[in-house]
Amino acid sequence: MNQFERLELLIKEKINNIYNKSVLVIGLGGVGSYTVEALVRSGIQDITIVDNDTISVTNLNRQLMTYQSNIGEFKTDEIEKRILSINPNCKITKINQFITLENVNELFNKDYDYVIDACDTITVKLELIRISKRKNIKLISCMGTGNKMDPTRLKIMDVRKTSYDPIAKIIRKMVKDEKIKGKVMVVCSDEVGYTKVIDKIPSNSFVPATAGLLCASFVINDIVGDKNV
Numbered sequence: 520m521n522q523f524e525r526l527e528l529l530i531k532e533k534i535n536n537i538y539n540k541s542v543l544v545i546g547l548g549g550v551g552s553y554t555v556e557a558l559v560r561s562g563i564q565d566i567t568i569v570d571n572d573t574i575s576v577t578n579l580n581r582q583l584m585t586y587q588s589n590i591g592e593f594k595t596d597e598i599e600k601r602i603l604s605i606n607p608n609c610k611i612t613k614i615n616q617f618i619t620l621e622n623v624n625e626l627f628n629k630d631y632d633y634v635i636d637a638c639d640t641i642t643v644k645l646e647l648i649r650i651s652k653r654k655n656i657k658l659i660s661c662m663g664t665g666n667k668m669d670p671t672r673l674k675i676m677d678v679r680k681t682s683y684d685p686i687a688k689i690i691r692k693m694v695k696d697e698k699i700k701g702k703v704m705v706v707c708s709d710e711v712g713y714t715k716v717i718d719k720i721p722s723n724s725f726v727p728a729t730a731g732l733l734c735a736s737f738v739i740n741d742i743v744g745d746k747n748v
Protein backbone atom coordinates (compact mmCIF):
# COMPACT_ATOMS: atom_id res chain seq x y z
CA MET A 520 0.00 0.00 0.00
CA ASN A 521 1.04 3.60 -0.67
CA GLN A 522 1.29 5.85 2.40
CA PHE A 523 -0.05 8.74 0.32
CA GLU A 524 -3.01 6.77 -1.03
CA ARG A 525 -5.65 8.89 0.72
CA LEU A 526 -4.10 12.13 -0.55
CA GLU A 527 -3.80 10.68 -4.04
CA LEU A 528 -7.55 9.92 -3.98
CA LEU A 529 -8.06 13.62 -3.36
CA ILE A 530 -5.69 15.20 -5.88
CA LYS A 531 -5.08 12.30 -8.34
CA GLU A 532 -1.92 12.51 -10.47
CA LYS A 533 -1.09 15.98 -9.13
CA ILE A 534 0.59 14.25 -6.20
CA ASN A 535 3.59 13.67 -8.46
CA ASN A 536 4.13 17.43 -8.58
CA ILE A 537 4.46 17.48 -4.80
CA TYR A 538 7.19 14.85 -4.76
CA ASN A 539 9.44 17.03 -6.93
CA LYS A 540 9.30 20.28 -4.95
CA SER A 541 11.93 21.67 -2.61
CA VAL A 542 10.92 23.65 0.47
CA LEU A 543 12.90 25.78 2.93
CA VAL A 544 11.42 26.15 6.44
CA ILE A 545 13.01 28.71 8.73
CA GLY A 546 12.12 28.27 12.39
CA LEU A 547 11.01 25.04 14.09
CA GLY A 548 8.92 26.36 16.94
CA GLY A 549 5.19 26.07 17.46
CA VAL A 550 4.50 27.15 13.87
CA GLY A 551 7.43 25.63 12.00
CA SER A 552 7.30 22.18 13.59
CA TYR A 553 3.68 21.67 12.50
CA THR A 554 4.48 23.10 9.07
CA VAL A 555 7.28 20.60 8.51
CA GLU A 556 5.25 17.58 9.57
CA ALA A 557 2.26 18.57 7.45
CA LEU A 558 4.51 19.02 4.42
CA VAL A 559 6.15 15.63 4.90
CA ARG A 560 2.81 13.88 5.42
CA SER A 561 1.66 15.57 2.20
CA GLY A 562 4.49 14.16 0.10
CA ILE A 563 7.24 16.81 0.20
CA GLN A 564 10.50 14.89 0.08
CA ASP A 565 13.16 17.62 -0.29
CA ILE A 566 13.12 19.86 2.74
CA THR A 567 15.62 22.19 4.39
CA ILE A 568 15.05 22.93 8.07
CA VAL A 569 16.66 25.86 9.89
CA ASP A 570 16.89 26.47 13.65
CA ASN A 571 19.74 26.85 16.12
CA ASP A 572 17.75 26.20 19.31
CA THR A 573 17.78 23.22 21.62
CA ILE A 574 14.58 21.97 23.22
CA SER A 575 13.63 23.47 26.57
CA VAL A 576 10.87 22.48 28.95
CA THR A 577 8.84 25.57 27.99
CA ASN A 578 8.62 24.28 24.41
CA LEU A 579 6.55 21.25 25.43
CA ASN A 580 3.23 23.09 25.35
CA ARG A 581 3.32 23.83 21.61
CA GLN A 582 6.21 22.29 19.64
CA LEU A 583 5.50 19.01 17.91
CA MET A 584 8.81 17.19 18.34
CA THR A 585 9.32 17.99 22.02
CA TYR A 586 9.13 15.52 24.91
CA GLN A 587 10.40 15.28 28.45
CA SER A 588 12.93 12.79 27.11
CA ASN A 589 14.62 15.06 24.55
CA ILE A 590 15.06 18.31 26.45
CA GLY A 591 18.43 19.77 25.53
CA GLU A 592 18.55 18.17 22.06
CA PHE A 593 18.71 20.22 18.87
CA LYS A 594 15.32 20.88 17.33
CA THR A 595 16.65 20.10 13.87
CA ASP A 596 17.84 16.66 14.99
CA GLU A 597 14.52 15.83 16.63
CA ILE A 598 12.49 17.02 13.64
CA GLU A 599 14.74 14.97 11.36
CA LYS A 600 13.93 11.83 13.38
CA ARG A 601 10.20 12.50 13.01
CA ILE A 602 10.50 13.17 9.28
CA LEU A 603 12.41 9.96 8.60
CA SER A 604 10.03 7.93 10.75
CA ILE A 605 7.19 9.18 8.52
CA ASN A 606 8.97 8.94 5.17
CA PRO A 607 12.51 7.52 5.07
CA ASN A 608 12.81 8.66 1.44
CA CYS A 609 12.96 12.31 2.45
CA LYS A 610 16.08 14.30 1.64
CA ILE A 611 16.73 16.56 4.63
CA THR A 612 19.16 19.45 4.88
CA LYS A 613 19.69 20.65 8.46
CA ILE A 614 21.03 24.10 9.29
CA ASN A 615 21.76 24.61 13.00
CA GLN A 616 22.30 28.32 12.79
CA PHE A 617 20.71 31.51 14.08
CA ILE A 618 19.76 33.47 11.00
CA THR A 619 20.68 37.15 10.80
CA LEU A 620 21.01 39.74 8.07
CA GLU A 621 24.67 38.80 7.85
CA ASN A 622 24.10 35.12 6.97
CA VAL A 623 20.57 34.89 5.58
CA ASN A 624 21.81 34.83 1.99
CA GLU A 625 23.77 31.66 2.74
CA LEU A 626 20.46 29.81 2.97
CA PHE A 627 20.01 30.33 -0.74
CA ASN A 628 23.08 28.43 -1.89
CA LYS A 629 20.45 25.85 -2.84
CA ASP A 630 17.43 26.38 -5.08
CA TYR A 631 13.96 26.19 -3.55
CA ASP A 632 10.46 26.21 -4.93
CA TYR A 633 8.99 27.56 -1.68
CA VAL A 634 10.15 29.39 1.41
CA ILE A 635 8.19 29.23 4.66
CA ASP A 636 9.18 31.88 7.16
CA ALA A 637 8.33 30.77 10.69
CA CYS A 638 11.13 32.70 12.39
CA ASP A 639 10.82 35.40 15.05
CA THR A 640 13.38 37.94 13.81
CA ILE A 641 11.62 40.80 12.05
CA THR A 642 14.68 42.04 10.14
CA VAL A 643 15.15 38.53 8.75
CA LYS A 644 11.47 38.31 7.81
CA LEU A 645 11.83 41.51 5.80
CA GLU A 646 14.98 40.29 4.08
CA LEU A 647 13.41 36.93 3.22
CA ILE A 648 10.66 38.79 1.38
CA ARG A 649 13.23 40.81 -0.55
CA ILE A 650 15.29 37.76 -1.45
CA SER A 651 12.27 35.69 -2.45
CA LYS A 652 10.98 38.47 -4.68
CA ARG A 653 14.39 38.90 -6.25
CA LYS A 654 14.79 35.17 -6.89
CA ASN A 655 11.15 34.64 -7.85
CA ILE A 656 10.57 32.07 -5.09
CA LYS A 657 7.11 31.70 -3.60
CA LEU A 658 7.08 32.63 0.08
CA ILE A 659 4.57 32.44 2.90
CA SER A 660 5.46 34.31 6.09
CA CYS A 661 3.83 33.71 9.46
CA MET A 662 2.96 36.73 11.55
CA GLY A 663 2.60 36.68 15.34
CA THR A 664 0.80 33.75 16.98
CA GLY A 665 1.63 34.53 20.60
CA ASN A 666 -0.96 36.07 22.89
CA LYS A 667 -3.82 34.66 20.75
CA MET A 668 -6.57 32.25 21.77
CA ASP A 669 -8.81 31.88 18.70
CA PRO A 670 -7.28 29.83 15.87
CA THR A 671 -10.31 30.51 13.64
CA ARG A 672 -9.14 34.11 13.30
CA LEU A 673 -6.05 33.04 11.35
CA LYS A 674 -6.13 33.47 7.58
CA ILE A 675 -3.87 33.32 4.55
CA MET A 676 -3.79 36.75 2.90
CA ASP A 677 -1.72 39.43 1.24
CA VAL A 678 0.05 41.40 3.97
CA ARG A 679 -1.60 44.54 2.62
CA LYS A 680 -4.95 43.24 3.91
CA THR A 681 -3.79 42.55 7.46
CA SER A 682 -4.84 44.42 10.60
CA TYR A 683 -3.93 44.52 14.30
CA ASP A 684 -0.78 42.40 13.97
CA PRO A 685 2.31 44.52 14.85
CA ILE A 686 4.68 42.40 12.74
CA ALA A 687 2.41 42.72 9.72
CA LYS A 688 2.33 46.49 10.24
CA ILE A 689 6.11 46.65 9.90
CA ILE A 690 6.04 44.48 6.79
CA ARG A 691 3.24 46.54 5.23
CA LYS A 692 5.35 49.65 5.66
CA MET A 693 8.37 47.99 4.07
CA VAL A 694 6.28 46.76 1.13
CA LYS A 695 4.91 50.28 0.61
CA ASP A 696 8.19 52.14 1.11
CA GLU A 697 10.17 49.81 -1.16
CA LYS A 698 7.36 49.64 -3.73
CA ILE A 699 7.38 45.84 -3.71
CA LYS A 700 5.18 44.51 -6.47
CA GLY A 701 2.90 41.51 -6.34
CA LYS A 702 1.35 39.82 -3.35
CA VAL A 703 3.30 39.21 -0.16
CA MET A 704 1.48 36.24 1.34
CA VAL A 705 1.25 35.80 5.08
CA VAL A 706 -0.62 33.82 7.70
CA CYS A 707 -2.08 36.36 10.07
CA SER A 708 -4.72 36.66 12.79
CA ASP A 709 -7.10 39.59 13.18
CA GLU A 710 -7.47 38.79 16.88
CA VAL A 711 -6.49 41.58 19.26
CA GLY A 712 -3.99 40.54 21.94
CA TYR A 713 -5.66 38.29 24.50
CA THR A 714 -3.92 39.67 27.56
CA LYS A 715 -1.42 42.34 28.53
CA VAL A 716 2.13 41.15 27.77
CA ILE A 717 4.60 42.10 30.48
CA ASP A 718 7.68 39.92 30.06
CA LYS A 719 7.43 36.74 28.02
CA ILE A 720 4.93 36.32 25.18
CA PRO A 721 2.23 33.82 26.22
CA SER A 722 1.21 31.03 23.86
CA ASN A 723 -0.79 27.81 23.62
CA SER A 724 -0.80 24.55 21.68
CA PHE A 725 -3.44 25.30 19.06
CA VAL A 726 -2.93 28.79 17.57
CA PRO A 727 0.71 28.29 16.45
CA ALA A 728 -0.17 24.77 15.25
CA THR A 729 -3.04 26.10 13.14
CA ALA A 730 -0.79 28.76 11.66
CA GLY A 731 1.77 26.09 10.78
CA LEU A 732 -0.86 23.95 9.08
CA LEU A 733 -2.03 26.96 7.10
CA CYS A 734 1.52 27.62 5.92
CA ALA A 735 1.78 24.02 4.74
CA SER A 736 -1.64 24.19 3.08
CA PHE A 737 -0.57 27.27 1.14
CA VAL A 738 2.35 25.36 -0.37
CA ILE A 739 0.47 22.16 -1.13
CA ASN A 740 -2.58 23.92 -2.59
CA ASP A 741 -0.34 26.08 -4.73
CA ILE A 742 1.48 23.04 -6.09
CA VAL A 743 -1.76 21.26 -7.03
CA GLY A 744 -3.17 24.42 -8.55
CA ASP A 745 -5.85 25.51 -6.12
CA LYS A 746 -6.48 29.11 -7.18
CA ASN A 747 -8.08 29.95 -3.84
CA VAL A 748 -4.70 30.35 -2.13
